[in-house]
Amino acid sequence: MWFDRIISQLRMAQVIRNNLKHRPDSERTVADLIEERAQTDSEKTFLLYEDQKISYGAFNEASNKLARWAFSRGVEKGYVITLMMENRPEFLIAWAGLAKLGATTALINTNLKGRALHFALSTSGGSFLIAGAECLEALSSLSEMEPALGWETHVWSDPLTPQASELPEGFSELDPDFERQPEANLDRGIRSGLLAGKDLFYIYTSGTTGFPKATHFSHTRFFASGDVIASIARYSSREVIYNALPLYHGAGGAIVPSIVLQRGCAMLLKRKFSAGQFWDDCRKYGVTGFQYVGEFCRYLYNQPEQPNDRENTVRCIHGAGLRPEIWEPFVKRFGIARVLEGYGSTEGNTAMMNLDNKPGAVGRIPFKKLHNGRLIRFDVEASDYVRDENGGYLECEPHEIGEFIGQIRKSSDSGYDTFIGYTDKAETEKTLLENVFEEGDTWFKTGDLFYRDADDFYYFVDRVGDTFRWKSENVSTQEVAELLSIYPGIDFVNVYGVEVPGEEGRAGMAALVMAPDAEFNGTEFYHFILNQLPDYAAPYFVRLCPEADVTGTFKLRKIDLQAEGFDIQRVQDPIYMRRDKKKSYVRLNKDNFPFPERKPADEQTDE
Numbered sequence: 001m002w003f004d005r006i007i008s009q010l011r012m013a014q015v016i017r018n019n020l021k022h023r024p025d026s027e028r029t030v031a032d033l034i035e036e037r038a039q040t041d042s043e044k045t046f047l048l049y050e051d052q053k054i055s056y057g058a059f060n061e062a063s064n065k066l067a068r069w070a071f072s073r074g075v076e077k078g079y080v081i082t083l084m085m086e087n088r089p090e091f092l093i094a095w096a097g098l099a100k101l102g103a104t105t106a107l108i109n110t111n112l113k114g115r116a117l118h119f120a121l122s123t124s125g126g127s128f129l130i131a132g133a134e135c136l137e138a139l140s141s142l143s144e145m146e147p148a149l150g151w152e153t154h155v156w157s158d159p160l161t162p163q164a165s166e167l168p169e170g171f172s173e174l175d176p177d178f179e180r181q182p183e184a185n186l187d188r189g190i191r192s193g194l195l196a197g198k199d200l201f202y203i204y205t206s207g208t209t210g211f212p213k214a215t216h217f218s219h220t221r222f223f224a225s226g227d228v229i230a231s232i233a234r235y236s237s238r239e240v241i242y243n244a245l246p247l248y249h250g251a252g253g254a255i256v257p258s259i260v261l262q263r264g265c266a267m268l269l270k271r272k273f274s275a276g277q278f279w280d281d282c283r284k285y286g287v288t289g290f291q292y293v294g295e296f297c298r299y300l301y302n303q304p305e306q307p308n309d310r311e312n313t314v315r316c317i318h319g320a321g322l323r324p325e326i327w328e329p330f331v332k333r334f335g336i337a338r339v340l341e342g343y344g345s346t347e348g349n350t351a352m353m354n355l356d357n358k359p360g361a362v363g364r365i366p367f368k369k370l371h372n373g374r375l376i377r378f379d380v381e382a383s384d385y386v387r388d389e390n391g392g393y394l395e396c397e398p399h400e401i402g403e404f405i406g407q408i409r410k411s412s413d414s415g416y417d418t419f420i421g422y423t424d425k426a427e428t429e430k431t432l433l434e435n436v437f438e439e440g441d442t443w444f445k446t447g448d449l450f451y452r453d454a455d456d457f458y459y460f461v462d463r464v465g466d467t468f469r470w471k472s473e474n475v476s477t478q479e480v481a482e483l484l485s486i487y488p489g490i491d492f493v494n495v496y497g498v499e500v501p502g503e504e505g506r507a508g509m510a511a512l513v514m515a516p517d518a519e520f521n522g523t524e525f526y527h528f529i530l531n532q533l534p535d536y537a538a539p540y541f542v543r544l545c546p547e548a549d550v551t552g553t554f555k556l557r558k559i560d561l562q563a564e565g566f567d568i569q570r571v572q573d574p575i576y577m578r579r580d581k582k583k584s585y586v587r588l589n590k591d592n593f594p595f596p597e598r599k600p601a602d603e604q605t606d607e
Contacts, residue, residue, distance in 0.1 A: 226258020
């Protein structure tokens with residue numbers, strides 16, 4: 001057992017070592033990395049996109065043209081420019097060019113519209129907006145917003161989107177001026193004094209619990225995020241990494257580009273994720289690895305099995321969200337040799353990675369003195385921390401659920417545990433916990449519940465707030481969802497708690513997406529539940545949805561589902577209620593609806 005722990009720690013030491021070499025006080029930034037790669041691998045393929053093959057040299061030249069275009073409009077070191085564009089080469093060219101000037105790019109979620117989009121843009125601090133023509137419809141939703149942004153918006157044309165004959169007032173076409181710019185590198189002195197600890201991006205939270213918040217993302221973090229995975233996966237310059245994740249998100253927009261640029265390999269970039277086309281793409285382009293998040297792998301697993309499922313060159317996958325119930329079937333079906341499941345957040349300062357192929361685990365901390373993360377006891381019912389008689393915080397014992405927190409060290413010289421937080425100082429302060437184990441210490445509250453086993457492997461349980469209380473028992477939505485997902489014919493499960501008039505706590509409700517060839521049978525489902533879950537954890541209500549409600553990064557959304565609850569006057573989808581006397585789930589209608597009065601849902605926002 002101790003030998004096993006030592007091996008795990010040596011692997012973790014490699015992770016930390018790779019982070020330590022990327023220092024915030026270094027003058028080498030991502031712009032330098034791009035120019036170095038263009039010099040050494042000018043003709044080598046950087047990007048595969050649809051029918052295009054873009055070399056490192058061509059990418060660098062295009063980013064130089066963008067830099068010169070932006071410089072002619074007054075952009076310089078320290079400026080913030082906002083970017084809203086779907087996955088395509090111009091997205092990468094835009095931020096790379098701005099990085100050459102020492103500017104920060106705020107990456108806007110292309111799914112946003114209306115108030116959420118207005119909030120994201122107005123809080124970015126941007127000087128102007130670079131927008132893909134494909135986003136003009138979403139941007140038009142801002143026309144009647146108050147206060148008006150009053151920004152310049154420069155539109156980059158899109159071959160897949162017909163260009164409007166006339167752009168709205170305040171919008172101008174970027175392409176003509178861009179094409180006239182020289183391709184040579186700018187004088188490096190134009191970004192003189194820029195340190196790697198400064199912001200490369202603002203990356204926004206997913207917006208599943210309110211308006212998206214902008215998070216600092218430095219050059220240091222960009223280097224470290226990809227270097228760790230590339231080193232552990234033993235990636236070389238011969239790899240082809242599939243990127244079907246949105247470029248506005250940390251996984252697709254930072255981790256994958258970081259891996260590719262630092263290893264000098266190729267990225268297969270997809271405009272949109274297609275589960276049906278995915279493995280054909282892998283075979284066509286010789287893909288050797290890919291990044292996943294959320295329900296990404298479940299979409300792939302839910303596709304009909306094919307005789308050539310294992311006929312691919314993928315040897316390593318990495319990300320977060322490969323759930324225990326499909327882990328082993330997934331890797332067996334598609335012949336995946338290695339899974340690097342991990343845990344971390346864009347705004348956070350603590351992370352883990354499962355380096356041992358342990359199904360279900362998000363990471364291991366074999367010797368916690370060498371790690372800044374701790375698991376402390378949390379009372380779900382009271383939504384507060386459990387304290388000792390002196391008011392001190394308590395660490396969790398094995399198999400005890402608690403919140404994971406990361407210590408914010410007074411001085412950090414790496415990308416490993418640096419805490420920067422949000423651009424909004426007030427929002428950042430909400431995530432801090434002080435005087436936890438000693439006077440004056442400060443910790444970042446991740447908001448994530450975990451437990452660890454006796455071997456110090458960590459397992460994700462739920463987000464704080466997603467775990468609910470029913471019949472005096474705590475119910476983990478994640479654990480219930482994992483169990484329900486093995487029921488035959490279910491493609492997706494989303495579990496959440498809903499208020500029931502006259503009852504304390506919240507009853508469980510499951511939104512199910514059935515497979516195309518499957519039908520929901522209330523009696524069969526009831527007996528399955530009866531044998532799998534205790535009464536308090538068994539869903540009280542079931543909602544049949546035509547498709548999964550997910551964010552652009554494949555995270556399941558719950559806010560709208562919770563707000564609508566089981567009210568058949570608001571919900572068009574079929575809703576079933578558990579009837580123990582009938583030993584079945586019975587569909588609700590106006591004649592058997594048991595709750596004539598419902599509490600009004602608070603107005604909430606979502607991505």
